[in-house]
Amino acid sequence: MANFEIVAREDFSDVTYLLEVRHPLMARAAKPGQFVIVMLTARSERIPLTIADFDGHKGTVTLVIQAVGKTTRQMQQECRVGTSLHAMVGPMGIPSPTTKAKxxxxxxxxxxxxxxxxxxxxxxxxxxxxxxxxxxxxxxxxxxxxxxxxxxxxxxxxxxxxxxxxxxxxxxxxxxxxxxxxxxxxxxxxxxxxxxxxxxxxxxxxxxxxxxxVNPIMVDGTGMCGGCRVKVGGQVKFACVDGPDFDGHLVDFDDLMVRLRRYTTVEQAAQERWSESCRMTRQVGPSALDALARGSAEQSELLELPELNDALGG
Ligand SMILES: Cc1cc2nc3c(=O)[nH]c(=O)nc-3n(C[C@H](O)[C@H](O)[C@H](O)COP(=O)(O)OP(=O)(O)OC[C@H]3O[C@@H](n4cnc5c(N)ncnc54)[C@H](O)[C@@H]3O)c2cc1C
Ligand code: FES
Structure with missing residues (x-):
């Protein structure tokens, strides 16, 4: 039995899909409001996704994902029942506070x-x-x-x-x-x-x-990188460790929205390069994939996804 195996998938629309992933420990530990950080492959970026449901008896965690950019589109294309995610870390974040609200x-x-x-x-x-x-x-x-x-x-x-x-x-x-x-x-x-x-x-x-x-850009999810900082009541908070739930009357949403747009150019470039590599894969067809499997350096280069550093020009 593979780790993080996808045991069910449902497509709600052209862009929204559900993945039910086997992870018995996480299914028992998860609480409302928490999230996971997922890697599709060993080379994929880490993306945060909220735990939309969990079932301790079945040992599964449910994610509902919107295909908005490179990684979420790649997952939409590649995540099928029987395939596995490379990594799924969590549950992360402070569970939603249980209140006595009636x-x-x-x-x-x-x-x-x-x-x-x-x-x-x-x-x-x-x-x-x-x-x-x-x-x-x-x-x-x-x-x-x-x-x-x-x-x-x-x-x-x-x-x-x-x-x-x-x-x-x-x-x-x-x-x-x-x-x-x-x-x-x-x-x-x-x-x-x-x-x-x-x-x-x-x-x-x-x-x-x-x-x-709140949903700022997250990188490590451990409070170390500062990427997910949000302003709440004039104070700086890190959504990954202090949240992601905050008092909505105190969150500086304008600042959050500006920060979410910071990497738009890089994100578009990554998606265009990925779409182009998909297009080339379709064009060169199965023979190229055979060559890739044989380790042809030339074809590997053709089908390889870009590194984040390349996209950043670093
Ligand atoms: C706590 C939290 C929970 C989330 N839960 C869900 C969920 O349940 N379902 C879902 O579909 N999406 C969720 N997101 C957003 C999801 O992480 C992004 O849509 C995803 O990372 C986009 O990656 P991409 O490569 O497909 O798109 P990109 O083109 O890279 O980015 C598209 C947009 O997604 C956002 N984004 C990009 N990278 C990140 C990142 N590392 N962290 C956060 N946002 C990012 C940015 O606003 C960006 O403009 C959540 C985000 C956070 C912070
Ligand atoms: S994601 Fe790095 S500090 Fe929160």
């Missing part, structure tokens, strides 16, 4: 719907009344509606185009929840930074505690 709104936007699930289930298990507010651009992107319906007391689905649930942004869904319930203790929101910022702005006038899960 009525909670769990907000997930787009891909953020997946990582909010363990939190919704955790609140439900602790006896809270749980309202899920899930937002997607359109009906075809909706996933896990039934999964949330089975563990939440209320489900408010929003789509930007009105093709499913109420028509509107996720903040419209939050407004519905706030109008229905005057006694909400806490809101937890996961999604793109701009969405989490809007959620925090929506709850601020009501002074409802609002927790968000």
């Amino acid at each position: 009525k909670v709104v769990c907000v997930g936007g787009g891909l953020g719907v997946a990582p909010i699930f363990p939190q919704a289930r955790g609140f439900k298990d602790s006896g809270a009344y749980v309202i899920a507010v899930l937002g997607f651009r359109t009906k075809s992107l909706v996933f896990w509606r039934d999964k949330f319906a089975s563990c939440c007391d209320e489900l408010i689905l929003c789509t930007n185009d009105g093709s499913a649930g109420i028509k509107g942004l996720i903040t419209d869904g939050i407004k519905v929840a706030l109008d229905r319930h005057a006694d909400i203790d806490e809101v937890v929101a996961i999604g793109p930074p701009v969405m989490m910022k809007a959620c925090a702005d929506a709850t601020r006038p009501h002074q409802i505690k609002t927790i968000v899960s």
Whole structure:
């Protein structure tokens, strides 16, 4: 039995896919809000992914991934049932704080719907009344509606185009929840930074505690490199060891969004070089792959992925 074997895969859309990975120890240790750092191959970059579900009995951990760049697209292409990830480190980060909240709104936007699930289930298990507010651009992107319906007391689905649930942004869904319930203790929101910022702005006038899960660029995940620093209430925090959950009313989202765009040029270059190497692989066909298997230096060079240092010009 291979380590980190992919035992199930589901494609939610052209860009979003689920991988269920065998890792019995991690499945027993994982807590809501934690994440893993994954390497597809020995030469891949390390990418952080939130644990979207875990099952201690089956010994599996579930990841839901959006193909946005080189590594997540390569994983979308190569991760099939029966294949394995090279490495999966975790569970990392401080688990989401378990509170005594009696009525909670769990907000997930787009891909953020997946990582909010363990939190919704955790609140439900602790006896809270749980309202899920899930937002997607359109009906075809909706996933896990039934999964949330089975563990939440209320489900408010929003789509930007009105093709499913109420028509509107996720903040419209939050407004519905706030109008229905005057006694909400806490809101937890996961999604793109701009969405989490809007959620925090929506709850601020009501002074409802609002927790968000931030997603800065992470490298080592151990608090050593400083890559994941975020400003929270004027203080510098490292999301990998101090978070990733923080008080949404204190997070400097503008700074977070600027930092997330810092490596755009390098990321685009890496993706273009990878796409080009895929295109060449398809063009030269199986004979080139045979040559590669025989160790042909020339063909190896042709099909080799670029090193990060090359992309950085170092
Ligand atoms: C704590 C945490 C949990 C996350 N959970 C998920 C998840 O469950 N599912 C999911 O699809 N994505 C998740 N992400 C984001 C995911 O790590 C990035 O989408 C991924 O690293 C992109 O790599 P790429 O090579 O495909 O794309 P790239 O082209 O390299 O990058 C695309 C964008 O992804 C972000 N990114 C790139 N590298 C990193 C990095 N090392 N760390 C963080 N962000 C990066 C940047 O905003 C960048 O602009 C999470 C990020 C963090 C910090
Ligand atoms: S990822 Fe390096 S300090 Fe957090």
